[in-house]
Amino acid sequence: DGVGGDAAGLVAPLETVPFEPESLDLxxxxxxxxxxxxxxxxxxxxxxxxxxxxxxxxxxxxxxxxSELRECLIAAETEFYGGA
Numbered sequence: 001d002g003v004g005g006d007a008a009g010l011v012a013p014l015e016t017v018p019f020e021p022e023s024l025d026l027x028x029x030x031x032x033x034x035x036x037x038x039x040x041x042x043x044x045x046x047x048x049x050x051x052x053x054x055x056x057x058x059x060x061x062x063x064x065x066x067s068e069l070r071e072c073l074i075a076a077e078t079e080f081y082g083g084a
Contacts, residue, residue: 017045024049029058 012018015036017027027046036042046056077084 015042017042017049019049021048022051022054025051025054027054027056029056029060031060033058034060 010018015038027050029046033039033042050056074084
């Protein structure tokens with residue numbers, strides 16, 4: 001059934017979605033799309049692999065996220081230690 005301890009893993013070249021068209025009910029990408037060179041191309045491949053009523057859940061850092069994080073860390077260090 002493809003589930004369990006003996007199931008073989010799937011290894012695919014980077015930036016490819018190696019599934020047949022309309023073969024997936026669910027695709028999940030957590031913090032990995034930002035590492036791709038062609039995000040729109042990856043989204044097209046994912047959509048192609050999803051069944052018509054399939055669901056894609058994705059999360060990735062948006063524009064400005066890391067600069068906001070850096071500013072928060074500097075503000076916290078300044079408050080606690082008097083400077084960064």
